[in-house]
Amino acid sequence: MIIRTLGEFVDRMTPDAPDPVTGRRRDSGVYRGASESDSPLLTSLDRLGGSAPPHSKADLEEHILRNYIRYARAHVSAGNVANDWEELIAAQHHGVPTRLLDWAYSPLVAAFFATRPVNGPERSRAVWRWIGRRCIECFNFRLWR
Numbered sequence: 001m002i003i004r005t006l007g008e009f010v011d012r013m014t015p016d017a018p019d020p021v022t023g024r025r026r027d028s029g030v031y032r033g034a035s036e037s038d039s040p041l042l043t044s045l046d047r048l049g050g051s052a053p054p055h056s057k058a059d060l061e062e063h064i065l066r067n068y069i070r071y072a073r074a075h076v077s078a079g080n081v082a083n084d085w086e087e088l089i090a091a092q093h094h095g096v097p098t099r100l101l102d103w104a105y106s107p108l109v110a111a112f113f114a115t116r117p118v119n120g121p122e123r124s125r126a127v128w129r130w131i132g133r134r135c136i137e138c139f140n141f142r143l144w145r
Helices: 006-013 058-072 084-093 107-114 132-138
Strands: 030-034 126-130
Touching: 006 107, 030 107, 058 084, 107 126
Parallel strands: none
Antiparallel strands: 030 126
16 A cells, blocks of 8 residues: 555554554554565565575674674673574664664554665665564464463
């Protein structure tokens, strides 16, 4: 859908009825802003050195993360990390290419990142929306208990 104003964006992202559990008018999706509407959803690691084929740089990620751990410890005051996921999150926060994609619960946060200034000519922006609950229902995934 094409949206031209912030008011229209807020209207489209606000559910018509409140959530039966919380009573809030909040969507159950997560959002990601993109500064180019026709760009695929690729991680910073996938975009590093080209994206063909995507999701094929696991060995490179291991090398990059090992170097981040080795050289950044003295400069990063993140404290002790509990596992590799926390290490990946800290590395991404400091600009290291990783396999992680940032998503937000707020569509306004995604809109902020989608509309940040870019160099070059103006282009269409995008806000991606992923609704986990619908995916779980559609594909009959089993939830852990």
